[in-house]
Amino acid sequence: MEETTGTDLFTVPIGPQHPALKEPSHFRITVDGEIVTGAVVRLGYAHRGIEKAAEARNWVRNLYLFERVCGICSHIHATAYALGVERLAGVEAPPRAQAIRVLVAELERIHSHLLWLGVAAHEAGFDTLFMYSWRDREAIMDVLEGLTGNRVNYSANLLGGVKCDVDDAQRDAILKALDVLEGRSHHYLDVVTTDALFLQRTRGIGRMTRNQAEVMGAVGPTARASGVPRDVRVDAPYAAYARYPVMRVVETAGDLEARFVVRLRELFESYRLIRYLLDNLPAGEIRGRMPRRVPQGETVSRVEAPRGELFYFLKSNGTDTPERVKVRTPTIYNLTSVVKLVVGHQLADVPMILAGIDPCFSCNDRTVQLEETNGRTRRWTWDQLHRYSLEVEHGRSL
Amino acid sequence: MAQNSNRLADTMNRVKTWARINSPWVIHFNTGSCNGCDIEILATLTPRYDLERFGVKLKGSPRHADVLLATGPVTAQARQRLIRVYEQMAEPKFVVAIGSCALSGGAFRGCYNVAGGIDQVIPVNAYIPGCPPRPEAIIDGVVKLLMSLARPEPALPEGHRDGVSNVEGRSEPQASAVERAPSPAPAEVLEAAR
């Protein structure tokens, strides 16, 4: 495999490649000129062997392990796990605890969507939007910190309930933050639907029809942007979502713009839900009793993470240590659907299309292996692909 | 002659170090973390924390970086790339391990596919604990590292003074290393980060 530098675009800054060291790429993309003809996903960069590790740790320790599958949506992982273990144990967390789980989950959804907005804006070359949205996001980080004690990895969940309660001061702080954010969110929605430069990168790009989304198993906002009315909070309400229902936010265009619009509109749903929840918080305990040994059995726990459906399968062998915990994250399904989507698109559109599914991995370290039909291979860092994409876009708008 | 060229080299080193303290270029590398630390690092660049006002610039290429901010427990896939990134940085270079995973593997210590911390693979100069450490803690740690660069080298040759090198034999009273006040820019940095 001959390693060449990029044509007249960029030289590879990652130094001399050692032929003996096979460097894993996250995507193997075949290109014919500028058109993508094929793409294969290869992950594993953040593979830590968590499912195996869970079989050697007790149910309580695992709560803290599964929180850390993803730092952005840590609470929803812990919630899915806790709900599953409680179901196996025949324990129902008290209503106030379930409500607080929903509260933190929606706050997490808000922070995650704002985070994504900034990252996607950066991919599109809108660094100002990145700065604004991350500054606004700090309001939610403050709220989460006030409520749970940490900005990230909140550890709000316990097996059997939650660790933190909501008092009047926190309630007021949350409501104040939401008021500010709601105004800002209207502004962002305006930008993504009316800014000409932004629309050039998003309208009509990366279109996935409803049929494609269903067939390829897309979930979450990615699926809802293509008209697939799939939302676990509505389809299979868990925790307190039966008490505090949420509406599915669906768009039909199925392109990148639709994916932006869905997530921004979801913010408004979350704001509404949180306000209603805080006005109708049931009194009572915030934790129930959990046995140390969980009875034998299997269960399925499905929740709606910010990125889509999160699936947990748990199996107990009657001891204090799980027999099996299987986690299927939303990103893997959305990734495989989008990877098929990029075929036929220009290479320059790939970063935005990928960003559109809100993939849950770090921005800096993905590499892309480009195989050209004439047999040459280039290996780019994500940064290179990103800059190439911006350059092409700049050329288009001239 | 040899002594003069020693002093000259030393001066040049101090100028370079000064430039680095005043405006270090950092590169960020994730070795398989859950992204918690990475988003807090990214947050330090946003308006509320604004690491850039201290002259810290986030660079994309290891070749131009002085400081490597590394997160994650080092998965097998990340290991070689981490080494490669480190090797491409020019001397002097410094490595900051950020977060529990980077320190020891964190929650993933003992998991297969995980080396168990950055210092299992490359030398580390500073450790910032937390899961994740908050942006202020990250800034504090990076600044502490920079401050440690301002201290004089131990065991200097005879006749050599701390701080300014004595070219042409001019002798000036020098404060001892302990009493000498830290250079203004880093102090300002510490104050602002408080």
Next chain:
Amino acid sequence: MMPTEKAIEIGRELAERWTFHLETRQPEPNRLDVLLASPDDLVPFAVALRVQRIGYLTAVTGLDPGPESGMLELLYHFCQGAAVVTLRLQVPRQGAVIPTLSMIIPSAESSEREIAEMFGVTFDGLRAAGHLYLPEEWPEATYPLRKDWCPPVPAGATTAES
């Protein structure tokens, strides 16, 4: 949107009146487990579920009951609303070859790649080759999620339980 009970009922009818006379269990009100008799049942039954518009393939779980059992178990979870219809298939530990679902259900591809590398099951017709999560240098015939494989403890590390 088909209600949960209806989805479960249709799933049960498909299984019990299907020519294969498959055994079903309902471990929870919203869950139906269908025990497939052989790998040949897999594709036709998955197609039948799709035709009845019961759900989408949400995940595929691999289970290892232990080396003494001589087998592995695959669970294909199809979700419709709150209903989860799970096809269960037992396969031998050595030399298991299962037809791929990825031709009719593209999202099955990533699940099958994962099970292949974690449990050592071969999926006949699966196009994408190579590891999905495991590193390139991972030793051959080493399946991390099998019960008879233990991760090597790194020097100086404390054990998981201490």
